Amino acid sequence: MTAGTILSQGTELFTVDALSSSVAAVLKLACPTGISGLGGAKDQVEDTCLDNKEDKTFKPGLGNPGQLSVPFNFIPSHASHQILFELKELGSVLQWMECFSEGNDPPTLDTQDELVAPAGRTTAQFDAYVADVTIDVATNDLVRGTLILQRSGPVVWHWNGPTP
Numbered sequence: 001m002t003a004g005t006i007l008s009q010g011t012e013l014f015t016v017d018a019l020s021s022s023v024a025a026v027l028k029l030a031c032p033t034g035i036s037g038l039g040g041a042k043d044q045v046e047d048t049c050l051d052n053k054e055d056k057t058f059k060p061g062l063g064n065p066g067q068l069s070v071p072f073n074f075i076p077s078h079a080s081h082q083i084l085f086e087l088k089e090l091g092s093v094l095q096w097m098e099c100f101s102e103g104n105d106p107p108t109l110d111t112q113d114e115l116v117a118p119a120g121r122t123t124a125q126f127d128a129y130v131a132d133v134t135i136d137v138a139t140n141d142l143v144r145g146t147l148i149l150q151r152s153g154p155v156v157w158h159w160n161g162p163t164p
Helices: 079-090
Strands: 012-017 025-028 042-046 058-063 067-073 094-099 123-136 144-151 156-158
Touching (some): 025 079, 079 123, 079 144
Antiparallel strands (some): 012 094, 042 058, 123 144, 123 156
């Protein structure tokens, strides 16, 4: 059954650019070719009693925000690719938003320069810093890059349609 599924084509990744100007703006990453790793398992807190003779028992602990890997086709003239290297050096935790393909509207900024999810699109909003940016060059291929984002804190989902 495929009813309700969405295509990956049209998915976009945004952040807040407060470096390029004195006024913060929504910045869309140009030409990502994938986004993976939006998750992270919870720690295990062992609560096994001494009289237990079979298996250990556990309770869920704190979540471990994972890393997102975002491969992209490198466009050196594009501002969204140029700023990645500066963001890596700064190490600032920024807001990011993955907007899925049900719509075209980008997120906006509120009066506190925080991302606001667009209506009509499922989005995943999270805080992260740029952990790494790599550029790969190979024979007979495009120059490609990979952005590694280290999440900090939870993912906040904004659902398009009824909340489950």
